[in-house]
Amino acid sequence: MIISNLSSAEEIATEMGQASDATERATQRSINKADRTTLTVNHQAQSANELAKELTQSFNQVFLQTIRNIRLTAEDFERTDSELQNQFSTGLSSSPLFEDAITYQRAKNG
Numbered sequence: 563m564i565i566s567n568l569s570s571a572e573e574i575a576t577e578m579g580q581a582s583d584a585t586e587r588a589t590q591r592s593i594n595k596a597d598r599t600t601l602t603v604n605h606q607a608q609s610a611n612e613l614a615k616e617l618t619q620s621f622n623q624v625f626l627q628t629i630r631n632i633r634l635t636a637e638d639f640e641r642t643d644s645e646l647q648n649q650f651s652t653g654l655s656s657s658p659l660f661e662d663a664i665t666y667q668r669a670k671n672g
Contacts, residue, residue, distance in 0.1 A: 571636030578629045585622045589615050 593611050596604055 568636050568640040571632055575629050575632045575636075578625070578632070582622055582625050582629065585618060585625070589618050589622070 593608075593615075595608055
């Protein structure tokens, strides 16, 4: 029998969502800038910080899409598993081979 585990996928997606929330909170924090300095290195550091923040936000958007995809895929597997289980149950119960197996089991048990 084919069995998917929707609850495990949901649990993992929830944990990933919590990580995404933490990432989002981190990117929304302000960075104290030293505006009164003329040091080139300070301006370069500010630019690097802004770039890192933008990259992290872009990563988080892709990460959120991945979480949605995990949930959708798990739901599709669950639906497909249910459909297959119903087809196997319906198909096997009306099969002559299945009836022969039941007859054999009854004969064996007396």
